[in-house]
Amino acid sequence: MNDTSSRPYFLTFAICFLLWLLLSGSFKTDDLIAGVIVSGAVSIMTARRLSILNGLIITPGSFISLLRYLWYFLVELIKANFDLAGRILSRKIPITPAIVEVQTSMQSELGRLLLANSITLTPGTLSVDIVEDRILVHWIDCPDRLDLEYNTTRIAKGFERHLKGFLK
Amino acid sequence: MRLIADLFLLTGAMFIFLGALGLIRMPDVYNRIQAGTKAVTLGAMGILTGIGFMYPQWWYKLVVIMGFILLTSPVSSSAIARAFYIAGVKRWHSSNDATQKNKNTSKAQEKTALQKETS
């Protein structure tokens, strides 16, 4: 079994076992053995068809960039909510909604999923659909200028810069 | 400890309240999805963090629930928005498109739509 074929098994096993530890919350020997058996069975059954984990890059540096992405995401989420709260509480709701297109350079499925999720939770944008490398975004306060590069730099570039650290 | 927990709980409840208020006040379906998903998600995060400060021995399960909400709430709202978009639910004013935009007519339509909404 070479490296490329055993990788999804190991990844699925690691994720399942981590989830087991978090859900059971105990480090007793019985629980650990049961967790190893269950997550091993799950990874053997499903890992071949799980193509979503292919894009992950696993190095020590990617872990740090994952943490930096999470921090950036949290800050953006809080900013988005204060922005939205201001819009909701003002008497005449100041919105000019439009649906625009954004180009992404993420290659893997997981990267596009996380990018779309991040776009949904950032200020005034909601990702509607993904077609190949274009993401349809509903923008609650669309400016006058509307071209693809401008939208991409405004909406997606910040997240892509952080996501590139641990995803293809 | 209790004070920090109360602060997080109150902030989370405020954001959930604002999300529901946006659900009432926003003029069309897509904007309602925006208000509903963002504010309610952050509000749930705040409440779970508050409970985590109140009962620090529960942190692992609260982390699982937080990660789950953070992953699935945008996915479900995106799925709903995509379904509406494909099924052809009309937007507030549809002159803003992916390729073109006419600011003046959209402003006019905005006013008429707002009057329709308030009347």
Add this chain to the structure above:
Amino acid sequence: MSAELITIEAGSMEQVSEQGSEQLVELINISLPAGSQLHINGVEMLALLFIVLATLMALYRLVFGPSNPDRIVSADALTVIATAIICIMAALFQSILYLDVALIYGVLSFAGVLALARAIEHGRAEQSDKGEHS
């Protein structure tokens, strides 16, 4: 910090404040394990009030929503609110089992919302367009 503070001990209900919220405590009919205490101070009552108001407003949108898409959106928001409420119940009843309930509820409601979205996308395209709203 707290003007009114309610102390409940298992077996004997002891009331500290005059105009407190003992009705709430009677309403949810808590039976706590022995030795544990439950305090609800003013800030938490305010937070609970906000959540109740939010739930009522989302329910208003669910019942009187002008078209079917509005109802679906508010149902989606209500699932997340309900997950948060179940976690609050876990904190109120001081039992970690309610967190499992919240997790399973979140999983099932997510699957339900996705199924609903798929159903709209495929079958009911012409019907959801007929909403009188805008």
